[in-house]
Amino acid sequence: MLEDKLLLWKFKRGSSGALERIYDKYESYLITVATGLLNNTHAAEDVLHDFFVSFVKSSDKVKLNGNLKAYMATCVANLALNKIKRGKLEPKPLDNIELVESAVFSPELSAIQQEQTEMLNRTLSQLPYEQREVVILHLRGNLKFTQIAKLRGTSVNTIRSRYRYGLDKLRSLLNNEVIK
Amino acid sequence: MKSLNDIKRIIKNTKVKPTSGMRSKVLDEALKLQRNRTQHTHSDMDKWRIIMTSKITKIAAAAVIIIGVLIGINQFGITVDGTSKVYAMSDLPRLLHSARTIRMKGMVYYPDRKKPGQVIASEIETLIDLENEKWRNVRDNVLMDQNGTQLSKSISVCDGGEFQLHLNPKDKTASYGRLGSFGRKRLCRQVADSIMQMTCGKPEMMDLYEVVGAEEIDGQIYDIWQLLIENDDHMAMNVKMQSWLSPETGNVAQVIVWMKPDGGDWIKRADIATLDINIDIPEETFYMDIPDGYKLTNTKETAPNNTIGGAICGTGKYYLQAHILFAMKEGSMIACWSCRDPKSDVSQAPIFDDLQFGGNLPQLPCVVEGLKTSFDGREVIYDGYHLGHTQKDGRFYEWTIYFADKPVEIRMSHVLPFELLYKKEGKKDSSCRINLHADMQIDNAKHFDDFILGAMAEFTDSGEKPEDITYQDVQELVGVLKSIND
Numbered sequence: 001m002l003e004d005k006l007l008l009w010k011f012k013r014g015s016s017g018a019l020e021r022i023y024d025k026y027e028s029y030l031i032t033v034a035t036g037l038l039n040n041t042h043a044a045e046d047v048l049h050d051f052f053v054s055f056v057k058s059s060d061k062v063k064l065n066g067n068l069k070a071y072m073a074t075c076v077a078n079l080a081l082n083k084i085k086r087g088k089l090e091p092k093p094l095d096n097i098e099l100v101e102s103a104v105f106s107p108e109l110s111a112i113q114q115e116q117t118e119m120l121n122r123t124l125s126q127l128p129y130e131q132r133e134v135v136i137l138h139l140r141g142n143l144k145f146t147q148i149a150k151l152r153g154t155s156v157n158t159i160r161s162r163y164r165y166g167l168d169k170l171r172s173l174l175n176n177e178v179i180k
Numbered sequence: 181m182k183s184l185n186d187i188k189r190i191i192k193n194t195k196v197k198p199t200s201g202m203r204s205k206v207l208d209e210a211l212k213l214q215r216n217r218t219q220h221t222h223s224d225m226d227k228w229r230i231i232m233t234s235k236i237t238k239i240a241a242a243a244v245i246i247i248g249v250l251i252g253i254n255q256f257g258i259t260v261d262g263t264s265k266v267y268a269m270s271d272l273p274r275l276l277h278s279a280r281t282i283r284m285k286g287m288v289y290y291p292d293r294k295k296p297g298q299v300i301a302s303e304i305e306t307l308i309d310l311e312n313e314k315w316r317n318v319r320d321n322v323l324m325d326q327n328g329t330q331l332s333k334s335i336s337v338c339d340g341g342e343f344q345l346h347l348n349p350k351d352k353t354a355s356y357g358r359l360g361s362f363g364r365k366r367l368c369r370q371v372a373d374s375i376m377q378m379t380c381g382k383p384e385m386m387d388l389y390e391v392v393g394a395e396e397i398d399g400q401i402y403d404i405w406q407l408l409i410e411n412d413d414h415m416a417m418n419v420k421m422q423s424w425l426s427p428e429t430g431n432v433a434q435v436i437v438w439m440k441p442d443g444g445d446w447i448k449r450a451d452i453a454t455l456d457i458n459i460d461i462p463e464e465t466f467y468m469d470i471p472d473g474y475k476l477t478n479t480k481e482t483a484p485n486n487t488i489g490g491a492i493c494g495t496g497k498y499y500l501q502a503h504i505l506f507a508m509k510e511g512s513m514i515a516c517w518s519c520r521d522p523k524s525d526v527s528q529a530p531i532f533d534d535l536q537f538g539g540n541l542p543q544l545p546c547v548v549e550g551l552k553t554s555f556d557g558r559e560v561i562y563d564g565y566h567l568g569h570t571q572k573d574g575r576f577y578e579w580t581i582y583f584a585d586k587p588v589e590i591r592m593s594h595v596l597p598f599e600l601l602y603k604k605e606g607k608k609d610s611s612c613r614i615n616l617h618a619d620m621q622i623d624n625a626k627h628f629d630d631f632i633l634g635a636m637a638e639f640t641d642s643g644e645k646p647e648d649i650t651y652q653d654v655q656e657l658v659g660v661l662k663s664i665n666d
Contacts, residue, residue: 005660006538014218016211023207032196045202052210056217120190139191170187 004068012059023052026069029141030076036136037080039125047079073141074151077133084129123173131166134159267430269405269423273383275430276376279457280311284375286435286452288320294328299447302331306375307461313368314340314466337468338364343480345468354474356483362634363485369620369631379435379455380423381407384590395424397433402426420446431457493612497521498545500612502600503577503639506632507618511587512658513562513598514632515616516639518577519546528576532569537649538657541566542578546609550601551616555588561601562587565657568649570639577639581654583661593618625651 007025010018030051034044051072055062124132137143137151145163149156276282284306289299302320309315315338320331335347344357344367359367376382380389385407393404402424410418418440424433437450470476478484492501503516520528531542541547541564551562562582570577588596597615601608622628628651637645 003536003539005664006536006657009656009660010537014214016214019210019214020207023203023210027198027203027206028195031198031202032194035196036191036194041196041199044196045199045205048202049206049209052206053213056210056213059214059217117190117194120187121194124191135191139188140194167184167187171184174187 008062008068012062014059019056022068026072029069030072033073033136033141034076034080036121036124036140037077037129037133038083039121043083044080047076047083050079051075070141070143070147073137073143074147077137077141077151081129081133120170120174123170126173127166127169131162131169134162135166135170138163266427267425268427269380269389269425270386271430272380272423272425272432273376273386275457276372276379281307281309281457281459281461282372282375283307283454283456283459283461284379284452285454286378286450288450289448290322290329290331291447292329300329300331304378306371307465308368308371308375309340309461309466310368310372312340313364314338315368315371316465317371337466338367339466339468340364341468343468343483345470347471347474352474353477354470355477356480358480358483358485360485360638362631362638365630365634366619373620375455378437378450379432379452381421389423392422397424400426400428400431400433402433431455493614496604496611497523498604500546500548500600500602500614502548502614502616504635505598505616505618506635507590507593507621508581508654508658509590509621509623510655510658511584511590511593512654512661513551513582513587513593513618514567514579514622514654515548515551515582516577516579516635517548517600518575519544519548520575521545527574529571532576532578535566535569537567537653538565538581538660541580542569542576544576544578546602546604546612548578548580548600548602551582551598552601553588553596553598555592555596560584560586560588562598565661567654568636568646570636570646572639572641579636579649581657583658590621593621628654 007018007022011022027048030048031044034047035041038044038047054075055072124135127135133152134145134148137148138145143151145156145159149159152159284304286304288302288304290302292298292300302322303318304320305316305318307316315336317336319334321334323330323332333349335349336344337347338344338359342359342361342364344359344364346355346357348354380386388409389405389407391403392406395402395404403426405423405425407419407421409420420438420440421435423435425431426433432452432455435450435452435455436448438446439449440446492499494500498519498521500519501517503518506514508514528542528544531544535542541549549564551564553560562584564580564582567579567581569579587593597617600612600614600616602612603609604611620627620631622632629645633645633649636649637643640646
């Protein structure tokens with residue numbers, strides 16, 4: 001938390017070292033969130049590109065009341081939604097996804113886990129965007145429901161409902177797929 | 181069948197690996213954009229240069245500067261309309277700090293251990309050229325033990341160069357001490373501070389003064405200003421200081437200091453009869469000639485460098501050393517410390533890689549994570565944040581800023597001892613008790629540059645001051661730390 005405040009302070013004063021450090025620190029997190037929202041690696045990279053350009057351009061106006069990570073996640077979520085609204089995005093198979101847990105498994109179990117992860121991501125792309133967004137921002141982005149509600153200008157209860165419906169649908173889709 | 185928990189876990193633990201070209205696509209462009217924005221800001225300076233080459237705007241700028249000077253002159257006793265300023269005690273610290281030269285002469289009275297109630301008088305005299313960092317200081321070294329109170333005169337002279345000469349009139353010996361640029365600035369400041377403390381106390385005490393009378397001396401009227409400190413838990417004795425200050429000229433005719441224990445009588449402890457500011461001091465006052473009959477005990481080549489030593493303590497296997505401590509005006513403290521294993525010649529360089537300004541401290545065998553002191557009946561803990569490090573003769577020195585949510589009052593930061601709180605090999609350890617007193621208070625950017633960066637230069641092989649640490653950086657870091665704690 002303190003490091004982020006210092007980084008932001010240095011960044012606002014034009015420090016390229018601070019910008020690099022912010023990028024390196026949150027690159028993986030942001031691309032994970034963006035890819036989860038868009039299910040398209042190239043589109044996710046575009047969103048990150050747009051975010052950092054805008055971040056630099058408005059560096060003197062950035063005021064952080066919360067934490068930097070949540071701030072960046074909400075910016076990325078807005079850019080992702082704009083991208084969705086502007087044009088249809090075809091979900092593309094993601095070949096750069098990995099499950100963090102795989103390191104502790106044997107190669108056989110890792111392969112099974114990897115397959116399940118890919119199946120889950122295909123299923124995620126079938127959710128309505130509103131539900132997918134809440135699931136991704138809450139579980140991968142670590143945003144609280146209150147933060148997501150504020151981002152979307154809606155009530156916390158609505159966000160909770162979208163989350164619940166989204167997970168239920170995921171379970172239903174996944175289990176149907178398994179049965180098939 | 182997949183459970184909800186399984187689904188949540190998989191979603192949560194899924195990470196996306198950035199593609200190989202992403203960093204280049206995203207970050208490089210952002211950095212380029214940032215650089216262009218920074219250059220554009222610097223080009224605003226060109227506009228200033230354009231303004232200053234134009235005759236009309238030069239005159240306008242000069243007018244602004246003249247007005248500023250007039251306002252400045254007002255602070256030194258002359259108002260714009262020609263009437264005189266009235267000097268008060270609150271003006272004295274500024275007059276002393278901004279003086280070109282000062283001469284102080286008087287007597288200090290020490291208790292005579294062998295004859296209770298009696299005193300032994302000691303003459304003191306200081307002549308200092310603050311502009312050129314030269315001084316001549318005459319004091320008594322005082323020893324009070326079961327044999328009584330013994331005084332032995334000591335004279336120290338600096339001609340503005342790299343050395344100080346010490347003279348001992350009792351055994352007629354002379355010796356050199358090596359100062360260096362920082363050491364000279366530091367000692368010069370300490371001499372000036374001692375004059376301040378002897379004649380009016382610390383600047384923060386000025387509000388405690390009040391006028392208790394007036395007296396005419398040699399045809400001039402002097403207000404008698406009194407400072408009274410009684411029943412203060414932080415002071416061992418009660419103190420009364422009186423200064424005879426001319427409201428018209430700001431001259432000080434006399435300063436008298438009394439002290440008394442609780443329930444006791446006031447006893448005169450100091451009497452300063454001369455305090456002259458901005459006088460011409462003959463150059464030969466600061467000559468470092470060896471007087472006739474004195475024996476020189478060393479040479480400039482063999483002169484010791486006692487500029488920055490510091491308390492050292494062995495914590496079993498390691499040497500932990502605290503070199504110097506500064507008190508910042510807003511309450512934080514800056515310290516230099518080091519820790520090494522004397523039996524190991526492994527370089528500590530990797531430990532200092534990737535440290536961030538305002539970030540974590542280097543993971544040396546012992547890490548001084550904090551400072552502790554007591555004030556107003558409470559314990560005050562300061563937490564440490566990395567500022568920078570220096571290297572000299574193969575040794576590494578850590579410079580840390582220590583911040584407390586509610587620091588001690590500025591006027592006490594010089595007086596109180598600060599204990600080092602450290603961990604040894606990751607665990608809290610207190611086998612080594614090191615207490616430091618603040619060497620001086622840092623009031624502004626110039627002090628910071630002269631004394632803190634100057635000290636850092638002393639601990640650097642190149643002798644150069646670091647360029648990546650500034651007073652403004654430190655002030656803004658403190659601002660961030662304060663906002664986090666608010």
